[in-house]
Amino acid sequence: MKWRRASAGQNPPDHEVAQSAADHLAQAIRVATVTPPAGPLSEADQATFDALRAMLEAAYSQVFDVATVETVGRAGLLMRIPGAVAERPVVLMAHQDVVPVPADWRAEGWEHAPFDGVIADGWVHGRGALDDKGALVVLLEALDALLAEGWRPARDLYVLLGADEEQHGASAVAAVDLLESRGVEPWLVLDEGGAVAVDAFPGLKAPMAVIGASEKxxxxxxxxxxxxxxxxxxxxxxxxxxxxxxxxxxxxxxxxxxxxxxxxxxxxxxxxxxxxxxxxxxxxxxxxxxxxxxxxxxxxxxxxxxxxxxxxxxxxxxxxxxxxxxxxxxxxxxxxxxxxxxxxxxxxxxxxxxxxxxxxxxxxxxxxEPSPVSPTGEDERWQALVAAVGESYPDAVAVPYVMLAASDARHVARIAPAVYRFAPLRMDRAQRAAIHGPNERVAIESLGRGVAFYRALLTGDALGPPSR
Missing domain, CATH: 3.30.70.360 (Alpha-Beta Plaits)
Known part of the structure; x- marks a missing residue:
C-alpha cells in the first residue's frame, strides 16, 4: 500500500472555487428533496426534483450542454459525457435525495433551519450538506470547470445522480438495468461512502481517508x-x-x-x-x-x-x-x-x-447481500483514488475499508469489477454524528478540496486512454 503526497495539494484550495461550491451547495440545500415514499411521485415531489434539476442546470451549464441526460427511475439522472473511446467507461455517483427533518426541528437541536442553506463562519449548514449534496456539488463543480477549459474525458464518463438512495435506491437500480441492457461495463465506479475522517481511529493524529472497497x-x-x-x-x-x-x-x-x-x-x-x-x-x-x-x-x-x-x-x-x-x-x-x-x-x-x-x-x-470486494493495493484504479487524495488532502492516510452503511453503489457492483465508496469531504466526529441528525454541515475549505480531488481523479493518468 502506498501513501502518496503531492506538492500541488499542499496549498489551501482556491478560495473562489471553494466559495462557488459553497454557494451552489447552499442553493441545492434550499430545494428540500426529501426522499419520496414508494410509488409514483406526487405532483409536489416531482416539482421539487424538477426544481433541483433546474438549479443544477443553471449552475453547471457546461455539464448539461455536453452530456446526454436521461431520467432513470422516478427522478434520477443518468448523464453520459462522451470520451475519445467508449471502452472502460467511468461512473461517478451521488444522490439528490435527503432524509426528512422533524417538523419541530428546533427541539431536535438545529442551530439553523435545516433547509435554509445558511453559510456562516466558514461552514455551509443544512440537511444534505454531507449526505450527499456536498459530494454531488463538488463533483459537478470540478467537471463543469474542466469542460469550460476545453477538457474532454479520454473515455466515456457517466454521472449517476440517484433520487431515492435513502429508500433502497430504485433509480440507481433502473440506471444499472439500462446500462446493462446497452452492454456498458464500467471500469471504475465511485459513489459516496467513506470520507476524510478526523479522530476516527484511536491514536491516529492524521486524517484518515477511508475508501470503501466493499460494503456490508x-x-x-x-x-x-x-x-x-x-x-x-x-x-x-x-x-x-x-x-x-x-x-x-x-x-x-x-x-x-x-x-x-x-x-x-x-x-x-x-x-x-x-x-x-x-x-x-x-x-x-x-x-x-x-x-x-x-x-x-x-x-x-x-x-x-x-x-x-x-x-x-x-x-x-x-x-x-x-x-x-x-x-x-x-x-x-x-x-x-x-x-x-x-x-x-x-x-x-x-x-x-x-x-x-x-x-x-x-x-x-x-x-x-454484502458487496464484492474491489481491488486495492497496486491496482491502477485504487492507485488513482489514492493519488487524488494525495493531491487534495496531502496530510491524509488513504486506507481501504468495509463501508458499514448501504449506498447506491451496491446496485452497480453486479456490472462493474471495481466499485469504491468515498466522498472527498473532511468530517470530524461531530459532523459524522450529524449525518441523518441535527446540525449537518460542511466546511467551505473542505468543499474546495473536494473539487480538487475530482479534478485530480479526472485528469490523472489512470483515467486516460485505455491504450496507455
Missing part, C-alpha cells in the same frame, strides 16, 4: 409474536410483548461472532506506521493477531465494533393499539448490517438460535 449487506428482519387478545384487566402470565421483549434482550446480549476480514487487516496494517506504542505494534501484526483484535476492537467504540461483525439494531416496535387492550401481535424490526464474508441466511440462523423460542417468528422483510 443489509437485512430488515421482523420478529413477531402472536397471542390471545382481551382486556388489560386480566393479563396472561406471558403476553406477546413480554415474549418479544425477552427475545430482544437475547439479541442484544448475544452479539454476532466476530471476524477480521482481509480488507480490514489491510486497513489496520496501512494505519499502523502512523501510530505509536502498543497500538502500532498490534496493528502492524493484524494478520497474525486477528483473534486478539476481534476481541479488543469492540471495546473501543461502536464504529470499531461494527468493523468486525454483523450488527443488529432494534429500530421499531409495535404492540397493542390501545392502552387497555392486550396485544394480539407484537412486532419488532431489527436492522442487520451483514459483515463481508457472511450472509443474510447466517444472520437469520444466528438470531433464531440466540432467541431460542419457537413462539418468536423470524422473517426477512427485505435484504441485500
Amino acid at each position: 449487506g443489509i437485512a430488515t428482519i421482523e420478529l413477531s409474536v402472536t397471542a390471545d387478545g382481551g382486556h388489560a384487566s386480566t393479563p396472561p402470565r406471558q403476553s406477546a410483548p413480554g415474549i418479544l421483549a425477552a427475545a430482544l434482550v437475547a439479541v442484544e446480549s448475544h452479539p454476532f461472532p466476530g471476524a477480521l476480514h482481509p480488507l480490514s487487516i489491510e486497513m489496520f496494517e496501512t494505519v499502523a506506521p502512523h501510530l505509536r506504542g502498543p497500538m502500532r505494534l498490534a496493528l502492524s501484526r493484524a494478520r497474525s493477531l486477528s483473534g486478539v483484535l476481534v476481541r479488543l476492537l469492540p471495546r473501543l467504540g461502536p464504529e470499531l465494533a461494527a468493523m468486525v461483525r454483523t450488527t443488529a439494531a432494534i429500530t421499531m416496535l409495535e404492540g397493542s393499539p390501545a392502552q387497555n387492550v392486550l396485544a394480539t401481535r407484537a412486532v419488532a424490526t431489527v436492522n442487520c448490517r451483514i459483515a463481508v464474508g457472511s450472509s443474510v441466511a447466517k444472520a437469520v440462523d444466528h438470531l433464531t438460535r440466540v432467541i431460542a423460542d419457537p413462539r418468536v417468528a423470524v422473517s426477512v422483510v427485505e435484504s441485500s
Whole structure:
C-alpha cells in the first residue's frame, strides 16, 4: 500500500472555487428533496426534483450542454459525457435525495433551519450538506470547470445522480438495468461512502481517508409474536410483548461472532506506521493477531465494533393499539448490517438460535447481500483514488475499508469489477454524528478540496486512454 503526497495539494484550495461550491451547495440545500415514499411521485415531489434539476442546470451549464441526460427511475439522472473511446467507461455517483427533518426541528437541536442553506463562519449548514449534496456539488463543480477549459474525458464518463438512495435506491437500480441492457461495463465506479475522517481511529493524529472497497449487506428482519387478545384487566402470565421483549434482550446480549476480514487487516496494517506504542505494534501484526483484535476492537467504540461483525439494531416496535387492550401481535424490526464474508441466511440462523423460542417468528422483510470486494493495493484504479487524495488532502492516510452503511453503489457492483465508496469531504466526529441528525454541515475549505480531488481523479493518468 502506498501513501502518496503531492506538492500541488499542499496549498489551501482556491478560495473562489471553494466559495462557488459553497454557494451552489447552499442553493441545492434550499430545494428540500426529501426522499419520496414508494410509488409514483406526487405532483409536489416531482416539482421539487424538477426544481433541483433546474438549479443544477443553471449552475453547471457546461455539464448539461455536453452530456446526454436521461431520467432513470422516478427522478434520477443518468448523464453520459462522451470520451475519445467508449471502452472502460467511468461512473461517478451521488444522490439528490435527503432524509426528512422533524417538523419541530428546533427541539431536535438545529442551530439553523435545516433547509435554509445558511453559510456562516466558514461552514455551509443544512440537511444534505454531507449526505450527499456536498459530494454531488463538488463533483459537478470540478467537471463543469474542466469542460469550460476545453477538457474532454479520454473515455466515456457517466454521472449517476440517484433520487431515492435513502429508500433502497430504485433509480440507481433502473440506471444499472439500462446500462446493462446497452452492454456498458464500467471500469471504475465511485459513489459516496467513506470520507476524510478526523479522530476516527484511536491514536491516529492524521486524517484518515477511508475508501470503501466493499460494503456490508443489509437485512430488515421482523420478529413477531402472536397471542390471545382481551382486556388489560386480566393479563396472561406471558403476553406477546413480554415474549418479544425477552427475545430482544437475547439479541442484544448475544452479539454476532466476530471476524477480521482481509480488507480490514489491510486497513489496520496501512494505519499502523502512523501510530505509536502498543497500538502500532498490534496493528502492524493484524494478520497474525486477528483473534486478539476481534476481541479488543469492540471495546473501543461502536464504529470499531461494527468493523468486525454483523450488527443488529432494534429500530421499531409495535404492540397493542390501545392502552387497555392486550396485544394480539407484537412486532419488532431489527436492522442487520451483514459483515463481508457472511450472509443474510447466517444472520437469520444466528438470531433464531440466540432467541431460542419457537413462539418468536423470524422473517426477512427485505435484504441485500454484502458487496464484492474491489481491488486495492497496486491496482491502477485504487492507485488513482489514492493519488487524488494525495493531491487534495496531502496530510491524509488513504486506507481501504468495509463501508458499514448501504449506498447506491451496491446496485452497480453486479456490472462493474471495481466499485469504491468515498466522498472527498473532511468530517470530524461531530459532523459524522450529524449525518441523518441535527446540525449537518460542511466546511467551505473542505468543499474546495473536494473539487480538487475530482479534478485530480479526472485528469490523472489512470483515467486516460485505455491504450496507455
